[in-house]
């Protein structure tokens with residue numbers, strides 16, 4: 208038993224849904240013409256290959272080549288059988304052709320109700336034959352009385368609404384688009400006017416300066432440089448132009464890709480590695496196989512090896528450039544900073560090349576990694592921007608190099624130093640342990656400050672905060688408040704529990720209890736600060752309480768932490784307390 212095929216449905220599917228644009232029939236006809244010229248050359252016949260497109264009145268065009276043509280048997284076998292192709296018959300030779308699926312001709316039915324094909328085979332004394340095919344799957348073949356030249360001519364008449372594709376200017380545009388760099392001359396004619404549409408040298412055969420000018424003319428902006436691309440296994444030659452402006456990592460890449468000189472797609476995104484954001488490729492391949500829609504390549508092992516090889520070309524260029532043209536190298540890093548960071552994360556070699564040139568936010572300001580490593584062999588990296596901000600100023604005063612790892616990729620980039628630099632140590636900052644790095648008080652001082660700390664712990668327990676005291680620079684910072692996401696979440700949960708309805712409050716309680724180890728933020732008093740000392744030495748418990756509350760709420764404000772309503776009213780109360788105290792002590796003004 209065989210499947211039953213509804214031919215009209217298949218033709219409709221292939222012709223109307225396989226191709227993205229009606230204009231692709233020009234690409235398919237060009238490809239058939241070029242393949243026919245290749246096939247005839249392979250027979251050893253001496254001739255100058257040519258493809259000719261002629262525009263007639265009444266929306267009709269002809270598309271001719273002087274290639275191998277077809278015998279009656281070949282017409283029956285290949286033209287009249289969908290999915291059948293001469294170009295697959297001999298797998299060893301299939302690589303010479305652009306087509307292989309035996310469906311390309313169907314694209315003509317998108318724009319025309321009938322394909323009329325006149326042909327004479329170059330193979331011996333072939334007859335002149337006429338084949339007429341219709342989209343309903345019917346066709347006819349007849350022998351012509353007159354003898355036509357060797358080759359094939361296809362006549363098409365435009366369907367309603369597709370007339371524009373049959374006008375001279377549109378044909379010229381399409382022929383140039385797809386065939387500009389094909390090696391066989393393509394002539395477009397109307398009346399007595401003739402135009403050769405493919406006289407340009409392909410960019411992959413140009414020298415660097417020519418390629419720069421070509422890209423500038425076609426892309427309207429001067430590239431920073433041109434990288435030459437080659438892949439032996441893929442038979443690839445191409446160029447990658449370095450864009451003179453930064454591109455968003457989300458932007459889809461649009462490389463122009465040619466197969467044996469014919470444009471396959473001008474928006475192929477995956478032919479270069481995904482990290483190569485900063486270049487636009489123009490690539491010609493002899494060996495990669497296209498998909499049936501001809502707008503992408505088959506993603507087989509060869510495809511991925513070729514892509515890796517092209518990625519290597521870009522990498523090698525950058526390595527060489529960093530040694531030979533520092534000035535340009537630095538400019539490229541500056542313009543394509545974001546993509547270069549992504550590249551460095553993904554590729555070890557590129558990491559080593561770029562890491563020294565990448566800038567990071569540090570406790571000493573924005574610095575290049577080379578500058579960071581000049582003066583510091585021990586680095587701390589804060590995993591979030593929030594944590595970095597909490598410690599940056601104080602860290603600098605202790606001569607601690609803390610790097611902000613809160614921006615995209617920065618944490619990974621800094622941590623990776625461990626793998627490439629033996630003499631550098633990198634630790635992830637544990638914000639709640641940060642205060643432990645400061646100088647401890649002596650035994651006596653510890654004893655003296657104990658009651659104050661206990662009091663502070665009691666007051667701040669409900670805010671999920673514990674107190675410590677240390678000696679640190681700068682002296683003008685009285686306290687350092689350190690928190691992390693876990694503490695913040697816990698505080699938020701507590702607040703919601705108080706304010707929510709009973710059901711939600713119960714849910715919050717369950718979640719909270721899941722955290723078996725309750726996290727606490729840290730308030731570190733600075734023993735180096737005169738007001739802190741005074742507060743600690745005070746015997747007035749009320750004043751001490753107000754000081755503790757103000758130290759705490761001030762630290763929250765300075766660190767941009769949100770204040771809960773309880774914290775806000777606590778701050779107000781302690782402020783009023785001091786205002787009262789101050790006013791009480793003012794001498795009465797005599798009337």
Ligand SMILES: Nc1ncnc2c1ncn2[C@@H]1O[C@H](COP(=O)(O)OP(=O)(O)OP(=O)(O)O)[C@@H](O)[C@H]1O
Nearest residue numbers: 239243276285292293306307308309310311312359
């Ligand atoms: N101009 C031509 N000269 C000689 N033979 C042709 C010509 N155009 C088409 N043919 C024959 O018709 C067959 C079918 O052509 P069609 O364009 O449908 O498919 P294809 O080129 O083989 O593959 P693809 O679907 O990948 O384009 C070809 O294999 C070839 O034998």
